[in-house]
Amino acid sequence: MKRIVITGLGTINSVGNSVEESFNAVVAGKCGIDTITLFDITEFSVKIAGEVKDFDPTTVMDKKEVKKADRFIQLGIKAANEAMQDSGLTNAENKKVDDSISERFGCISASGIGGLGTIQKNSVVCDTRGPKKISPFFIPSSLVNMLGGFISIEHNLKGPSLSHVTACAASTHALADACKTIMLDGADRILVVGAESAICGAGVGGFASMRALSTRNDDPKTASRPFDKDRDGFVMGEGAGALVVEDLESARARGAKIYCEIIGFGESADANHITAPVMTGPLRAMKAALAMAERTLGEALKIDYINTHGTSTPVGDVNESKAIVELFNGLENCPPVTSTKGQIGHCLGAAGAIEAIFAIKSLNEGIIPPTINIINQDPECELDYVPGTAREAVLETVMSNNFGFGGTNGSIIFKKFRD
Numbered sequence: 001m002k003r004i005v006i007t008g009l010g011t012i013n014s015v016g017n018s019v020e021e022s023f024n025a026v027v028a029g030k031c032g033i034d035t036i037t038l039f040d041i042t043e044f045s046v047k048i049a050g051e052v053k054d055f056d057p058t059t060v061m062d063k064k065e066v067k068k069a070d071r072f073i074q075l076g077i078k079a080a081n082e083a084m085q086d087s088g089l090t091n092a093e094n095k096k097v098d099d100s101i102s103e104r105f106g107c108i109s110a111s112g113i114g115g116l117g118t119i120q121k122n123s124v125v126c127d128t129r130g131p132k133k134i135s136p137f138f139i140p141s142s143l144v145n146m147l148g149g150f151i152s153i154e155h156n157l158k159g160p161s162l163s164h165v166t167a168c169a170a171s172t173h174a175l176a177d178a179c180k181t182i183m184l185d186g187a188d189r190i191l192v193v194g195a196e197s198a199i200c201g202a203g204v205g206g207f208a209s210m211r212a213l214s215t216r217n218d219d220p221k222t223a224s225r226p227f228d229k230d231r232d233g234f235v236m237g238e239g240a241g242a243l244v245v246e247d248l249e250s251a252r253a254r255g256a257k258i259y260c261e262i263i264g265f266g267e268s269a270d271a272n273h274i275t276a277p278v279m280t281g282p283l284r285a286m287k288a289a290l291a292m293a294e295r296t297l298g299e300a301l302k303i304d305y306i307n308t309h310g311t312s313t314p315v316g317d318v319n320e321s322k323a324i325v326e327l328f329n330g331l332e333n334c335p336p337v338t339s340t341k342g343q344i345g346h347c348l349g350a351a352g353a354i355e356a357i358f359a360i361k362s363l364n365e366g367i368i369p370p371t372i373n374i375i376n377q378d379p380e381c382e383l384d385y386v387p388g389t390a391r392e393a394v395l396e397t398v399m400s401n402n403f404g405f406g407g408t409n410g411s412i413i414f415k416k417f418r419d
Contacts, residue, residue, distance in 0.1 A: 001296070003248035004179045005417060006259040008087025008191075009357050010079040013239030013344045014050035018082060022354075023361040026343045026369045027390045031221045033235050033345050038199050046208040048220040049199045050237030050345025068137045069150055070115030075240040076147045076195030077154060079353075083191065083242035084155055088256060096156035106159030106187040107148045108178050110170035110194040112349030112404065115142025117200040147195055159187040165349070167404025168309070170194060171241065172352030175412055176265040178245040188250040194353030195240035204236060210275065214312065224346075225373040226310035226339035227317050227381040234311040237345025241353025243360075259360050260414040263301075263397075264293030270407025277316050277403060282309070283323040285409035286401065290327070293397075293413045303328075303335050303413070305368050306399045307359040310339025311346050320401065321381040336384045336391070342372040352402040352410065359400040360414055368393050 009019045014032025016022030025032070033050045041047040057066045057074040060081060066074070084090040089097050097105055122138040140146055145163035152161050160181055164170045171194025178190035207213050214233040216223035225231040251258055266288025270281035294301050308320055321337075328334045340358050347354055362368055367390050374387040396416050403409045 002183050004182055004262045005246055005248050005251050006243055006262065006360060007246045007251050007256040008083040008244030009259065009360065010082030010086060010242040011240065011354050011357050012052055012055065012075055012078045013347060013354055014052055014237055015344055017055060019357060019361065023358060026340045026358060027367055029343065029370050029372045029388065031343050031372065033220045033223055035220060036199060036204070039201055044204060044208065046204050046213045046215055047217040048223055048235060049204065050235060051199060052238055068141055070118040070141045071197040072111055072115060072195045073147050073150050075197055075238065076109065076193045077151060079195065079240035079242035080151045080155070080191060080193050083244050087244040089244070090155060095154055101188070102156045102158045104159055104188040105157045106161060106181060106190045107152045107157045108162045108164065108174045108190055108192050109145060109148030109151065110164040110174040110349050110353065111144045111147060111196050112165065112167045112170050113196065113198045113203070114144035116198045116203050118142040120200055120202040147193060151191065151193055155191065157191060166408045167406055168346070168348050168351055169402045169404040169408045169410040170349035170352065172356070172400065172402040172410030172412055173267060175243065175245065175352065175356060176267060176410060179262055179265060182245065182247050188247050190245045191242060192245055192353060193240065193242045194350040196348040196350040197238040198348060199236055199238050207236065212313065222373045224312045224342045225375070226312045226342055226371055227321065227378055227385050228374050229376040229378045231312045231314060231317065234313055234341065234346040237347040239344065239347045239354055240350050241357050243353060243356065258417045260363055261417050262412065263296045263415045264289040264413040266292065266411045268409045272407055275405050277319050277407065279319040279323045281407055281409045282320055282401065282403050283326055285411040286323065286327050286399070289399065289411040289413050301397060303399050304395045304397055305335050305362060305393065306337040306401065307355045308337050308339050309401045309403045310341055312341060317378065318380045321383050324383060331382055334383055336368055336386050338369055338371040338386045340369050352400070355402065356400045356412065359398045363395050363398050363414055363416060366392055366395055
């Protein structure tokens with residue numbers, strides 16, 4: 001079986017506009033959640049989110065092109081550009097890969113919702129001003145797969161162009177799909193990009209009507225409280241993550257910097273409820289990822305750290321914690337786990353890509369980011385959540401989990417690269 005490695009990383013989110021800035025911030029426990037500025041929140045019960053700050057889309061697109069792409073696409077392009085330059089396959093002056101490799105270089109994009117702000121805006125226009133006033137850019141600006149469309153054009157990627165829309169597990173599934181495509185010889189390299197920007201009236205209002213969001217408006221920095229007894233829902237975030245996934249032989253041939261190896265992934269369905277999670281679905285995804293990793297290595301595997309889905313929802317945090325305890329046959333065998341959503345909020349379909357980057361950075365730098373805002377740990381959440389302060393650790397293998405509405409689950413395992 002082909003060995004699959006990561007050779008480039010890129011992200012933008014509420015605590016940073018690059019990988020280094022973002023990872024340093026989450027390790028320091030900085031929080032990017034604050035009062036919403038992207039739209040008028042006067043009539044809304046939820047007034048907080050993790051917004052991307054200081055981002056000018058004209059830095060990644062021509063000014064005349066900006067109106068053709070929803071904000072989630074703009075953020076995705078920003079992350080993709082960083083990952084491609086980090087991989088050494090492009091540079092700031094020339095973003096297009098060489099024709100000699102472009103036909104074997106694909107792009108798999110992911111988003112939970114896509115261009116919700118654009119959909120909302122044009123729906124209002126249709127109702128108030130009539131259908132003839134709808135923007136001609138409405139459809140291409142809001143489709144999820146247009147994230148990959150814009151990026152494949154930007155970087156001359158002529159291989160498979162695919163897209164995942166599996167809610168909050170979307171970009172974890174995209175990473176797994178990239179591995180499968182390369183393993184089956186459908187490509188040598190895949191750029192995986194997860195992006196989301198649903199902080200708009202329809203997005204915040206919709207999730208609030210489900211009572212899924214925290215209403216701790218007076219204290220946004222402590223609103224997202226994974227595994228805390230007093231958590232009252234997740235806080236929406238926005239952003240993007242991008243990873244260059246590559247066949248080891250291709251990476252070796254060009255002398256690429258290798259961050260890690262992907263050795264296992266697993267997917268499952270709860271088959272239970274459209275929004276209420278259960279413990280068994282995430283458990284099956286993690287078991288499948290672990291079983292694949294052990295087949296890959298040909299030996300038993302020790303997981304040193306897990307970046308959990310950990311959304312700060314009452315049921316989800318307990319379910320994931322109990323699934324991890326069962327996976328490792330008892331609390332005493334479990335590795336430390338954390339959630340970085342206290343720092344950046346829940347970036348929905350982009351969460352998997354961004355959190356995979358944090359897990360990979362942890363693996364490379366030997367430090368586990370903290371879970372912030374654990375003030376009173378939930379007694380039903382019994383794991384070591386690395387509360388409050390980052391922890392140095394010797395890490396060889398890490399896992400990243402993401403689960404989504406509809407009962408869709410994904411888990412992926414990264415290992416330090418050993419030649």
